[in-house]
Amino acid sequence: MISTDLMELYSSSNGDTWFLEKDAAGQLFVLHQPNEPSGGHRSRIPAEEYLKRSHGPERQALLSALNESKQSDLDEETLQAVIRDCPL
Numbered sequence: 001m002i003s004t005d006l007m008e009l010y011s012s013s014n015g016d017t018w019f020l021e022k023d024a025a026g027q028l029f030v031l032h033q034p035n036e037p038s039g040g041h042r043s044r045i046p047a048e049e050y051l052k053r054s055h056g057p058e059r060q061a062l063l064s065a066l067n068e069s070k071q072s073d074l075d076e077e078t079l080q081a082v083i084r085d086c087p088l
Contacts, residue, residue, distance in 0.1 A: 005021065005022040006019050006020070006021050006022075006031075007019060007020045007065065009030070009058060009061040009062055009065055010057060010058040010061040012057075012058075014035055014038075015034075015035030015036070015037075016032065016033065016034050016035055016038075017032075017033045018030055018031065018032050018033075018058040018061065018062070019031040019033070020047070020062060020065050021044070027046070028046070028047035028048075028066075029044050029045060029046055029047060030044075030045050030046075030047055030050040030054075030058075030062060031043070031044050032045070032058075047062065047066070050062065051063070
C-alpha cells in the first residue's frame with residue numbers, strides 16, 4: 001500500500017526516529033528508522049503489535065498520537081487492554 005499519511009512520533013538522542021504511518025486502506029503502522037551506525041534498516045510494524053511489544057518513550061508518543069488524533073483502528077476497550085497489559 002502507498003502511504004497517505006506519515007507523522008514523526010519520536011526522535012531519540014542517538015538518531016533513531018519513529019513515525020506513524022496511515023496507509024491508503026486506513027491501517028496504522030509504526031516505522032522505525034535506526035541511525036546509520038546501527039545499520040539504518042527501516043522496520044514497519046502494525047501499530048497494535050507495536051503497542052504490545054514496545055516499552056520506551058516512543059510507545060508513549062504513539063499512545064499520545066492515537067489519543068489526540070482518534071485515528072486508531074483499535075476500539076477503546078482494546079486500546080485500554082493493550083495499555084493495561086503493557087506497562088511503560
